[in-house]
Amino acid sequence: MTDGVQTTNATVAFQEVSKTFGHVLAVNKLNLEVAQGEFLVLLGPSGCGKTTSLRMLAGLERISSGTIRIGGTIVNELPPRSRNVAMVFQSYALYPHLSVYENLAYPLRIRGLPKASIGPRVREVASLLQIDSLLERRPKQLSGGQRQRVALGRAIVRRPAVFLMDEPLSNLDAQLRVHTRGELKRLQSELGVTTIYVTHDQAEAMTLADRVAIMRDGLLQQVGPPRAIYDQPSNMFVARFLGSPGMNFLKGVLRADGGRLGWSSNGYSLQLPSEWTSAVQAAPASAPAEVYLGVRPENVAFVDQPDEASLPAEVYVSEALGNETLVRLQVNGQDLVARADANFEPDVGTRVWVRPDLRRAHLFDAANEARII
Ligand SMILES: Nc1ncnc2c1ncn2[C@@H]1O[C@H](COP(=O)(O)OP(=O)(O)O)[C@@H](O)[C@H]1O
Ligand SMILES: [Mg+2]
Incomplete structure (x- = not known):
């Protein structure tokens, strides 16, 4: 791959980015910069434009206006595969007929990584996520939490410039969600890869984020460290949304x-x-x-x-x-x-x-x- 984003662990910048679907203004002039290695959480109620923002960054949705940069490169016209981002969704579709090992190896195979390097990379990621003992199993032989870890592993194994996660824990039950949240935080700080994480759950935002960006009706309301926003909300919407109650x-x-x-x-x-x-x-x-x-x-x-x-x-x-x-x-x-x-x-x-x-x-x-x- 010679074109596209080459950097690992890249900065991300949205500059006046908007998206309209017909008459719906899903994202309204978004300005947001994410630093190298930062864990940024995009927080807001359902329908406020979080997924759309992430999909525009991934290249899965065309932007209506504005500029998106990854590692300084303008990516507006780049196809998803040239952006060097890895996305984990709420419904993490693993290949049911492939073993955990093959699920992890697949993203490397399609990128043409030499056979000899695939095995070591898969094992390294499996050990990081503590799924080494599961490599021979099929997805249906795994618990929800284990499947979620395989999905994370499939994103990590590529060593992308940016991780994009869209409500990745929402299919897990409450206890496992809290447990996996802690593991994810630890993993992200070990890997130090720029991460943008979408959620409507204020507790996830408070616990995971270096900085939280709160959206409402397509409009960014406030960006800052969780504690600072909790203590100094810029308006009543932000004050009401953070904290439970x-x-x-x-x-x-x-x-x-x-x-x-x-x-x-x-x-x-x-x-x-x-x-x-x-x-x-x-x-x-x-x-x-x-x-x-x-x-x-x-x-x-x-x-x-x-x-x-x-x-x-x-x-x-x-x-x-x-x-x-x-x-x-x-x-x-x-x-x-x-x-x-x-x-x-x-x-x-x-x-x-x-x-x-x-x-x-x-x-x-x-x-x-x-x-x-
Ligand atoms: N493909 C689409 N076509 C039409 N409207 C859409 C499409 N995707 C999202 N929207 C609308 O854009 C707004 C933002 O949606 P979304 O980004 O999915 O919100 P969130 O992820 O914060 O719940 C919503 O009003 C939604 O209905
Ligand atoms: Mg969404």
């Missing part, structure tokens, strides 16, 4: 001086941190304005004595999970979930006081859902 939002009215958040329904208000005042006053929607107070379930505390910083709430239901209890509450007619100790299990209808930790809370503009603080 996601961030809570209490809609209220910002008082004229920007220092208090109030509720007309019951006259309660919260004193906001003084550090927030200047940012709140600078926000496009000047006070008084409708905002959402965003607070994560782990940052809601139950207090015995009501004070300036707490709100009255009523327990809607308690969900004991063994290691913790999720307490679903009604606050001023709005839903709020709090993460509490396993031994705290208040009855339905109990009246309590809750205190959102404002040092870890955020304010969002109710008009455009963008984060103000």
